Every structure is written in structure tokens, then in C-alpha cells.
Amino acid sequence: MIGLGVADPSxxxxxxxxxxxxTVAVGTVEVVHQVSFALEAGQRTGLIGESxxxxxxxxxxxxxxxxxxxxxxxxxxxxxxxxxxxxxxxLCAVRGDRVAMxxxxxxxxxxxxxxxxxxxxxxxxxxxxxxARQARSxxxxxxxxVRLPDPVEKxxxxxxxxxxxxxxxxxIAMATACSPELVIAxxxxxxxxxxxxxxxxxxxxGLVEEGGSSLLLISHDxxxxxxxxxxxxxxxxxxxxxxxxVDDVFGEPRxxxxxxxxxxxxxxxxxxxSRKLRAIAGSVPGxxxxxxxxxxxxxxxxxxxxxxVMPAIEGSDHRAACWHPLA
Amino acid sequence: MLFRVEHVxxxxxxxxxxxxxxxxxxxxxxxxxxxxxxxETLGVVGESxxxxxxxxxxxxxxxxxxxxxxxxxxTSLRREVQVVFQDPASALDPxxxxxxxxxxxxxxxxxxxxHQARLAELMEAVGLSRAYARxxxxxxxxxxxxxxxIARAxxxxxxxxxxxxxxSALDVSVRAQILNLLEDLRxxxxxxxxxxxxxxxxxxxxxxxxxxxQQGRIVxxxxxRDVFRAPRxxxxxxxxxxxPRLRRQTLRPRL
Numbered sequence: 165m166i167g168l169g170v171a172d173p174s175x176x177x178x179x180x181x182x183x184x185x186x187t188v189a190v191g192t193v194e195v196v197h198q199v200s201f202a203l204e205a206g207q208r209t210g211l212i213g214e215s216x217x218x219x220x221x222x223x224x225x226x227x228x229x230x231x232x233x234x235x236x237x238x239x240x241x242x243x244x245x246x247x248x249x250x251x252x253x254x255l256c257a258v259r260g261d262r263v264a265m266x267x268x269x270x271x272x273x274x275x276x277x278x279x280x281x282x283x284x285x286x287x288x289x290x291x292x293x294x295x296a297r298q299a300r301s302x303x304x305x306x307x308x309x310v311r312l313p314d315p316v317e318k319x320x321x322x323x324x325x326x327x328x329x330x331x332x333x334x335x336i337a338m339a340t341a342c343s344p345e346l347v348i349a350x351x352x353x354x355x356x357x358x359x360x361x362x363x364x365x366x367x368x369x370g371l372v373e374e375g376g377s378s379l380l381l382i383s384h385d386x387x388x389x390x391x392x393x394x395x396x397x398x399x400x401x402x403x404x405x406x407x408x409x410v411d412d413v414f415g416e417p418r419x420x421x422x423x424x425x426x427x428x429x430x431x432x433x434x435x436x437x438s439r440k441l442r443a444i445a446g447s448v449p450g451x452x453x454x455x456x457x458x459x460x461x462x463x464x465x466x467x468x469x470x471x472x473v474m475p476a477i478e479g480s481d482h483r484a485a486c487w488h489p490l491a
Numbered sequence: 492m493l494f495r496v497e498h499v500x501x502x503x504x505x506x507x508x509x510x511x512x513x514x515x516x517x518x519x520x521x522x523x524x525x526x527x528x529x530x531e532t533l534g535v536v537g538e539s540x541x542x543x544x545x546x547x548x549x550x551x552x553x554x555x556x557x558x559x560x561x562x563x564x565x566t567s568l569r570r571e572v573q574v575v576f577q578d579p580a581s582a583l584d585p586x587x588x589x590x591x592x593x594x595x596x597x598x599x600x601x602x603x604x605x606h607q608a609r610l611a612e613l614m615e616a617v618g619l620s621r622a623y624a625r626x627x628x629x630x631x632x633x634x635x636x637x638x639x640x641i642a643r644a645x646x647x648x649x650x651x652x653x654x655x656x657x658x659s660a661l662d663v664s665v666r667a668q669i670l671n672l673l674e675d676l677r678x679x680x681x682x683x684x685x686x687x688x689x690x691x692x693x694x695x696x697x698x699x700x701x702x703x704x705q706q707g708r709i710v711x712x713x714x715x716r717d718v719f720r721a722p723r724x725x726x727x728x729x730x731x732x733x734x735p736r737l738r739r740q741t742l743r744p745r746l
Contacts, residue, residue, distance in 0.1 A: 214664060215633075215662055357538035357539055357689070358538065358730060358733045358734050359538065359729055359730065359733045361733065362732075362733035362734075362735075365735075384662070384663060385735075386663070386737060387734070387735035387736055388735050390735065390736070390737050390738075391735040391736070392735075414737060424664065425663055425664060426737070428663055428664060428666065428667040429663065429692065429737065430670075430692045430693060430695065430696035431692065431695075431696075432691055432692040432695060432719070432731070432734060432736060433719075433736065435695075439674045439696065439697060440671050440674060441667035441670055441671055441696070442667065443664075443667035443668040443670075443671050444664040444665075444667065444668070447632040447634045447635065447662075447664075447665055448632065448662050448664060448665065450632075
């Protein structure tokens with residue numbers, strides 16, 4: 165069973181990461197509101213949401229990588245230690261070693277003037293205390309693991325000399341070099357072609373499975389999450405509005421927003437009776453411009469007056485934050 | 492028939508990688524032939540580097556073929572063939588008001604008619620409030636900006652509308668609205684639609700016929716129904732197999 169991991173202390177040891185009441189604010193404007201969830205050891209969890217939902221800010225807050233002007237409150241417990249309360253030095257010891265992040269665009273995340281080999285060796289030297297030679301051979305192994313062609317040659321290449329898919333492989337090699345317990349991947353395949361995406365996702369799942377790591381996969385792409393993850397968190401307007409197993413959430417969604425998202429995606433395998441899709445009215449408000457109360461209420465067919473107050477997220481294994489959930 | 496494309500090839504010289512190296516040639520579109528029929532919806536799918544955008548530029552007259560021919564069989568290419576791009580933010584001039592943006596093609600093409608009446612018509616057709624005409628593009632969401640771009644494309648009463656990844660930059664919850672709008676406009680204005688997309692589910696849903704492109708060539712062509720149900724080219728099968736479905740199955744990358 166996957167619980168909240170918040171109330172039950174016996175659960176905590178099975179959880180790699182427990183997020184409690186995480187709030188992110190831009191200046192004084194709160195954009196992520198008291199988000200709580202737990203990532204069980206070895207489990208793959210998807211965090212889905214559209215632009216402005218707060219999914220990337222949640223990840224950056226966990227990693228202690230929020231840009232200037234943004235602040236995080238609450239607790240992010242990794243092995244019982246609060247990452248938010250750590251000093252930058254303590255955090256550096258965890259980040260890149262025990263908790264690693266993979267970004268959407270490796271071209272901006274990789275250092276353009278540093279050879280691939282040096283970048284993949286860096287975490288090994290920093291966190292594993294390896295000498296230059298040992299780190300080099302470990303880096304070659306890491307590049308072999310991500311099936312980068314000609315790994316020994318590629319050690320001397322600069323990021324711009326690799327294709328998009330190869331760069332993403334190199335970044336995954338760097339992120340997983342120290343066998344982290346948690347990998348956070350923020351839209352890791354959004355910039356890639358579908359055939360390359362399939363390879364990278366398979367690689368990522370293989371690596372986290374092999375290393376027994378937990379994966380938090382952030383994506384706007386529901387089918388990607390459905391194929392990679394076991395659990396899913398749905399974010400909208402800075403709130404987690406639904407959480408549960410992939411089968412429950414995508415099979416029997418309880419939040420009207422999740423249902424609407426699923427309805428809006430055309431099927432690849434069936435002919436639909438009409439070319440008209442079931443669209444969601446309105447547009448996604450900008451960050452911090454969602455209505456007070458339930459953030460979806462101005463677009464929701466089920467909304468009424470009680471929705472002016474944000475409902476608590478309720479349920480045990482399959483939870484939804486809605487006053488009028490679907491049966 | 493509206494377009495007849497025969498054995499078209501378009502090549503580009505790549506920049507030198509070293510000072511004295513010979514410049515390499517990239518064949519972006521390689522011996523491509525197809526026809527665009529009246530009032531059909533044609534899907535063009537392929538990955539980056541497949542040549543689909545270059546092919547659209549050839550249709551629009553923005554690129555000249557190095558070999559072969561592109562014939563528009565209507566009256567006026569500039570007026571009758573219009574395009575909507577992926578990213579409305581970069582396609583709309585930030586210093587122009589929405590009304591000026593939408594009417595720009597009428598001004599540029601010197602089309603004589605009551606511009607204000609046409610503006611009202613267009614804004615209604617794409618579901619924008621008339622009051623927005625005096626605002627600037629940055630005041631709008633991505634979906635609304637795409638509506639502005641569509642209204643501009645429709646202004647000169649085109650017969651052919653090319654959508655080059657028209658919903659790829661939009662949020663999932665907004666994408667369906669814009670696809671529905673394109674479908675309504677297609678029926679309402681008897682448009683012939685070309686939909687270029689890497690999103691095969693969108694193409695399956697919206698189109699009658701489809702061209703599958705790989706490395707500048709058309710590798711498969713057929714009715715959308717046939718191509719998706721029984722793909723014949725291995726590349727089409729690979730594309731279809733690579734796309735994750737909501738109903739879980741194992742990913743089967745086979746490159």
C-alpha cells in the first residue's frame with residue numbers, strides 16, 4: 165500500500181522522499197500551495213500538469229534550485245532529513261549524488277565548453293572521491309550504460325557535437341553516475357522526436373529499475389506517464405488535485421480536470437465518430453492568476469458556490485481534491 | 492485539384508565544419524510528388540529533418556525547387572494559400588494591435604473591401620470578442636494568440652490553409668479547442684486543409700489522407716484510415732509503435 169507517508173512513521177522508511185506542505189512563492193504571491201506527497205522507494209511517479217501548474221517549481225524546490233526571488237516553505241524529507249533546512253554545502257553533498265535531476269533541454273543543462281567526459285566524471289570525483297583516472301573509466305562505463313555509441317570517443321566531444329538524443333543520453337549518464345536514490349526528470353523527452361523518445365524512456369526506466377532508484381517524472385504528456393509510471397500526481401493551479409495509481413487515475417479519474425484532460429486527447433488507435441473533440445472551456449490562467457478556491461472552478465462543468473473554498477484532498481490510495489468528484 | 496507537386500527536390504549547402512573542408516549538401520526534399528485535392532484534409536507527418544516544413548515553404552512559394560515543379564492550380568497563390576505556424580508568440584508583431592494584425596494581409600495584398608466589417612466577421616469566426624481588436628498580442632494566452640493567427644490567415648479568404656504544427660505549443664486542455672475551431676472553419680469556409688504535425692493522434696483524428704515523410708522523401712501515402720490501420724512502410728510502423736498510448740503497453744523502440 166502506498167500511503168501519504170506523512171502521518172504514518174512506519175511508512176517513512178519505505179519512502180525515498182516525503183514532501184509535506186510544500187509552498188512556493190514568487191515574492192509574496194503563492195504559486196504552489198501546501199503540496200504533500202511521498203515517493204516510495206523504487207517506485208516511478210508521474211507529476212502531470214499544464215503550463216503554470218507549478219510542477220517544475222515543485223521539482224526545483226525539492227532540489228533547492230529555485231531561481232532568485234522565489235522561496236519555498238514546508239518540509240522536503242529525504243531519509244528523514246529536511247532538504248529545505250539544509251545549508252548549501254549539505255545540499256551539495258546530496259544533490260547530484262543521492263538525488264539527481266534530468267532537464268528537458270540538455271543543451272542548456274550541459275556546460276557547452278566542457279567535454280562530455282569531464283561533465284560525466286565530475287559527480288564521481290566530487291561525491292565518490294574518485295581520482296581522475298578512476299573517474300574517467302567510471303564515466304566511460306556510465307556512457308556505455310546509456311548506450312551512447314563510441315563512448316570512449318564521445319568522452320572528448322563537446323555537447324554541440326552530439327545529436328539531441330545523444331545529449332539526453334549523456335545527461336542521463338551524468339545524473340545516474342552515482343546511482344542516486346531519486347531521479348527527478350523534468351520533461352526529459354519533450355524536445356525529442358517520438359522514435360528517440362521511446363528509446364530514452366526505455367533507457368530511463370531500465371536504469372532506475374536496475375539501480376532500485378525512485379523516479380519522479382514531470383510531464384504534460386499523459387500517455388508518456390501512463391507507460392512509464394506506476395503512480396501519478398495531477399497538478400493544476402499549484403495544487404495537487406488528484407493522486408493515485410496510474411490505472412485508477414487514468415482509468416477512473418475522480419477530479420473533473422483529470423477527466424477533461426483525458427477526454428481532450430484524440431485516440432491513436434480508434435476512429436472517433438466525429439472530428440470534434442471534447443474541449444475544455446477557457447484557457448489556463450497565468451501563474452498566480454488562478455481563481456481563489458478550487459483553481460479549476462472557472463472552467464469546470466460541475467462547479468458551484470462551495471468551490472469558492474479549496475477542498476482538501478481526500479481518499480486513501482486514490483485521492484482527489486474536489487467537492488463534486490466523479491463516482 | 493489545387494496543387495500538383497512533381498518530382499520536387501530542394502537542397503541546402505551546409506556550413507563548412509572545417510576551413511578547407513568541402514561544403515556538404517543536405518537534400519531537404521528529395522524527389523517528392525503528390526497532389527492536393529479540393530476540400531480534402533491532408534496530413535503530413537514526420538520527425539525533425541524529414542523535410543515537412545521545407546515542403547510547406549515550397550508550396551507557399553517561400554522556397555524555390557532545385558528540380559521538379561510546384562504548380563498551384565487556383566487563381567492567386569499569395570491570396571488563396573495561407574499558413575498558421577506553431578508558435579503564435581513569434582508569428583505576431585508585438586507592437587501591432589490585434590485588429591491591425593488580422594487585417595494586415597488585406598492591406599498588404601491591397602484587397603478592397605470594408606475592412607472593419609471583415610474584422611468583425613473574422614473575430615466572430617474564431618471566437619474572439621470584438622473588444623480585443625484594440626489590445627496587443629502579449630495580453631493574450633497561447634490559445635487566444637493562435638486564434639488571432641488563424642483569423643489573420645483567413646482574412647484574404649484563402650482556399651488552402653496550411654497548419655504547420657498549429658497546436659504543438661499549446662496546453663493539452665486548449666489544444667482540443669483549436670482543433671475544433673479548425674474543423675468548424677474548414678467546414679464553414681470550404682477550406683482545403685494541410686495539417687503538418689509530429690502528433691500522429693491529431694493527424695489521425697483530423698485528416699482524410701496522409702503523407703509520411705522521412706529524410707526528405709514520402710515513404711508512405713494513403714487514406715488516413717488505411718495508413719493507421721495497416722501501415723505498409725517500416726518507418727510508419729516504427730513511428731506508430733514509438734508513440735505511448737494511454738492504455739498501457741510496452742514501448743517498443745526498434746531503431
